[in-house]
Amino acid sequence: xxxxxxxxxxxxxxxxxxxxxxxxxxxxxxxxxxxxxxxxxxxxxxxxxxxxxxxxxxxxxxxxxxxxxxxxxxxxxxxxxxxxxxxxxxxxxxxxxxxxxxxxxxxxxxxxxxxxxxxxxxxxxxxxxxxxxxxxxxxxxxxxxxxxxxxxxxxxxxxxxxxxxxxxxxxxxxxxxxxxxxxxxxxxxxxxxxxxxxxxxxxxxxxxxxxxxxxxxxxxxxxxxxxxxxxxxxxxxxxxxxxxxxxxxxxxxxxxxxxxxxxxxxxxxxxxxxxxxxxxxxxxxxxxxxxxxxxxxxxxxxxxxxxxxxxxxxxxxxxxxxxxxxxxxxxxxxxxxxxxxxxxxxxxxxxxxxxxxxxxxxxxxxxxxxxxxxxxxxxxxxxxxxxxxxxxxxxxxxxxxxxxxxxxxxxxxxxxxxxxxxxxxxxxxxxxxxxxxxxxxxxxxxxxxxxxxxxxxxxxxxxxxxxxxxxxxxxxxxxxxxxxxxxxxxxxxxxxxxxxxxxxxxxxxxxxxx
Amino acid sequence: xxxxxxxxxxxxxxxxxxxxxxxxxxxxxxxxxxxxxxxxxxxxxxxxxxxxxxxxxxxxxxxxxxxxxxxxxxxxxxxxxxxxxxxxxxxxxxxxxxxxxxxxxxxxxxxxxxxxxxxxxxxxxxxxxxxxxxxxxxxxxxxxxxxxxxxxxxxxxxxxxxxxxxxxxxxxxxxxxxxxxxxxxxxxxxxxxxxxxxxxxxxxxxxxxxxxxxxxxxxxxxxxx
Numbered sequence: 068x069x070x071x072x073x074x075x076x077x078x079x080x081x082x083x084x085x086x087x088x089x090x091x092x093x094x095x096x097x098x099x100x101x102x103x104x105x106x107x108x109x110x111x112x113x114x115x116x117x118x119x120x121x122x123x124x125x126x127x128x129x130x131x132x133x134x135x136x137x138x139x140x141x142x143x144x145x146x147x148x149x150x151x152x153x154x155x156x157x158x159x160x161x162x163x164x165x166x167x168x169x170x171x172x173x174x175x176x177x178x179x180x181x182x183x184x185x186x187x188x189x190x191x192x193x194x195x196x197x198x199x200x201x202x203x204x205x206x207x208x209x210x211x212x213x214x215x216x217x218x219x220x221x222x223x224x225x226x227x228x229x230x231x232x233x234x235x236x237x238x239x240x241x242x243x244x245x246x247x248x249x250x251x252x253x254x255x256x257x258x259x260x261x262x263x264x265x266x267x268x269x270x271x272x273x274x275x276x277x278x279x280x281x282x283x284x285x286x287x288x289x290x291x292x293x294x295x296x297x298x299x300x301x302x303x304x305x306x307x308x309x310x311x312x313x314x315x316x317x318x319x320x321x322x323x324x325x326x327x328x329x330x331x332x333x334x335x336x337x338x339x340x341x342x343x344x345x346x347x348x349x350x351x352x353x354x355x356x357x358x359x360x361x362x363x364x365x366x367x368x369x370x371x372x373x374x375x376x377x378x379x380x381x382x383x384x385x386x387x388x389x390x391x392x393x394x395x396x397x398x399x400x401x402x403x404x405x406x407x408x409x410x411x412x413x414x415x416x417x418x419x420x421x422x423x424x425x426x427x428x429x430x431x432x433x434x435x436x437x438x439x440x441x442x443x444x445x446x447x448x449x450x451x452x453x454x455x456x457x458x459x460x461x462x463x464x465x466x467x468x469x470x471x472x473x474x475x476x477x478x479x480x481x482x483x484x485x486x487x488x489x490x491x492x493x494x495x496x497x498x499x500x501x502x503x504x505x506x507x508x509x510x511x512x513x514x515x516x517x518x519x520x521x522x523x524x525x526x527x528x529x530x531x532x533x534x535x536x537x538x539x540x541x542x543x544x545x546x547x548x549x550x551x552x553x554x555x556x557x558x559x560x561x562x563x564x565x566x567x568x569x570x571x572x573x574x575x576x577x578x579x580x581x
Numbered sequence: 582x583x584x585x586x587x588x589x590x591x592x593x594x595x596x597x598x599x600x601x602x603x604x605x606x607x608x609x610x611x612x613x614x615x616x617x618x619x620x621x622x623x624x625x626x627x628x629x630x631x632x633x634x635x636x637x638x639x640x641x642x643x644x645x646x647x648x649x650x651x652x653x654x655x656x657x658x659x660x661x662x663x664x665x666x667x668x669x670x671x672x673x674x675x676x677x678x679x680x681x682x683x684x685x686x687x688x689x690x691x692x693x694x695x696x697x698x699x700x701x702x703x704x705x706x707x708x709x710x711x712x713x714x715x716x717x718x719x720x721x722x723x724x725x726x727x728x729x730x731x732x733x734x735x736x737x738x739x740x741x742x743x744x745x746x747x748x749x750x751x752x753x754x755x756x757x758x759x760x761x762x763x764x765x766x767x768x769x770x771x772x773x774x775x776x777x778x779x780x781x782x783x784x785x786x787x788x789x790x791x792x793x794x795x796x797x798x799x800x801x802x803x804x805x806x
Contacts, residue, residue: 349661350591352683357597360686364604388683410754410770411799420766451799460767 112282113275120274121267128263135259139252140221147230147247148219150179155234155243158186162239169193182247187213189240203246204231212242221249228253288316292323304331304403338402345395352388359384386536393538396461397520400545407455407549407574414452414498415443418482421463441480446488452498453573458546465539466502466566474506474563485569495572497552502566503559514556518544543568550574583697586627587611588618588644589659590636598631601686607693615644622648629693632676633659634667642674649675653734655696659684672775677736678762679769695763696736710745712793712804715784717745724784731783736761740776741784744794744804753801777802 106114154176161172173184173195185204186193192201201209208218212233219232228249235242291308298306307327310320359381366374399405422441426434470477485497509517516522521537543566547554552570559565585607589595592613599609610627612618615636622630630648634641645656658671658679668679677696680689710717715731717724719742724731733741739761743752758768761776777796781788795805 349682354593356683357601
């Protein structure tokens with residue numbers, strides 16, 4: 068039962084740097100530490116990886132985009148300029164020849180695709196396209212060039228990027244302009260944008276995937292530690308974790324193992340103490356028991372008051388012995404040293420014998436047969452049950468004692484098989500022994516707690532007769548659990564409580580007798 | 582009046598045991614150590630010996646083995662620990678039975694009576710039982726193997742008589758506990774197991790691979806026919 072308290076404490080303090088790792092009982096005991104807020108560790112690592120990958124890829128995409136754009140633009144501008152200068156010198160030469168048709172001249176100029184020429188000659192504007200005239204050239208550049216300075220400028224008109232290159236031709240009193248549309252470049256850049264965005268997306272997804280994988284991998288050892296903690300909480304105190312050759316994990320693993328070892332040592336120390344105490348008590352108890360036995364033999368020589376005192380002494384000596392035995396038994400369970408000594412028996416015979424053993428011994432030295440019936444369900448005779456007889460005898464004795472102390476005694480005992488016979492549920496796997504009493508039942512809220520050590524609930528308001536040790540039912544639970552079985556409380560048809568012990572036909576994974 | 586030797590180092594327990602056993606009608610000798618017990622037994626043999634396992638000097642096991650070297654006297658071990666291997670070790674040292682502290686005087690008396698009881702397993706049965714090269718005479722309490730006498734304790738002898746008297750029949754540990762030791766259904770099966778082991782070393786040609794006293798898994802023991 069001590070194990071049931073453990074999980075609440077162990078679950079809290081794993082993996083927090085504030086938890087002291089050194090030995091020393093009491094340090095940090097009772098305190099619980101919060102591991103994280105809302106998101107799990109794994110989700111947070113994954114998110115961090117995702118955000119990191121996104122930021123990095125977005126930045127790289129941005130840099131790439133702007134560098135590419137810059138490079139494309141300057142390359143295009145240079146090409147346009149070179150072309151414009153070549154064309155300007157061509158136009159200048161042509162204008163020197165007399166009688167030239169300016170419009171035809173402009174048409175004949177070989178321009179790059181998407182570029183248009185504009186010429187200012189003798190105070191007039193000429194253009195290759197009706198849509199492009201002097202108005203297509205931004206005013207500052209126009210004035211600058213007309214004033215005799217070559218100019219080149221990127222500008223935006225009508226939602227599209229354009230480059231204008233202006234070359235003054237002072238020798239012929241003219242100025243030649245070329246306007247070049249960058250729409251094609253914009254298309255190229257848009258494609259680049261999409262490609263970079265897609266790449267950034269892929270990188271981000273990959274980052275998340277890597278984050279998930281890496282966090283899973285990093286947290287895998289925590290899984291091992293969790294398993295170990297669960298095993299320890301479940302009572303397997305020998306469980307330890309292996310650190311492997313990971314130096315980061317070694318510290319955690321060592322701290323964990325140290326914690327487990329301390330816990331184990333402490334539990335063993337307590338169990339040994341209980342065991343030592345009950346052994347030490349045995350010597351004086353032996354003297355007491357033998358001496359009271361002598362007094363009992365000379366009972367008739369005592370006066371009535373002394374006889375009554377002797378009866379009290381004898382009764383409580385018996386109870387004291389039971390308590391020492393029970394404590395010793397419990398210390399064995401706590402130390403994990405309780406072992407089954409198995410025999411294969413007939414369950415009906417076993418229950419009958421166990422019930423008989425609880426009956427008081429009469430004047431003639433024989434057991435007085437019990438006043439309650441032992442009913443045998445269908446399909447039970449012929450079964451073979453592998454059981455520790457001594458432990459089963461203690462289970463029955465404790466249940467019968469409990470009924471006598473709190474519920475007016477046992478009304479009947481029923482033996483059944485599990486699954487019930489005749490329902491086509493296959494062969495029996497377990498034997499069920501129900502002990503019903505004549506009390507008023509156990510409230511649902513107390514049906515688990517009555518199996519706690521020294522639990523004294525308000526059992527139907529009946530005064531205890533003082534025979535119990537307070538350990539009986541908890542030992543019932545321990546004995547049954549050692550067999551891999553279970554015990555529970557139900558309502559008996561008669562209105563009292565019904566203690567149901569279920570034992571597997573063969574306890575698994577336990578030591579068998581020769 | 583049967584004479585009982587009590588070996589117990591605790592003065593008060595010794596005194597109370599003496600009182601209780603004398604009340605039951607036994608003559609009691611008591612000593613406080615294993616060495617004294619061996620010396621006393623050599624001088625004045627008792628009919629039964631009670632040995633506490635935890636003794637100063639030579640312990641209860643060694644005391645029991647020393648007594649066994651020269652005697653088949655019934656020995657009851659007194660132990661404070663029934664759970665440990667002490668019980669099996671005590672039985673292997675030659676004890677016939679054990680009681681756990683604190684014992685009830687009446688129960689101890691019952692165990693003593695069962696061990697002192699004269700062996701008459703089957704009054705109408707044959708006067709000689711044989712299997713293999715082993716021959717036993719229940720009335721005379723003699724076991725011979727290939728004609729040579731084998732020294733058995735009274736308990737070993739009774740156990741052998743039960744098995745040999747029911748050749749081929751499986752006897753459960755409960756039956757053997759009841760018939761040989763006088764225990765009820767919940768007696769300690771280890772008593773039977775250890776005594777069977779001890780018997781095998783005395784009557785089997787190869788105790789590790791018994792031919793006569795066979796274990797029937799989950800059932801008990803039987804004598805092969």
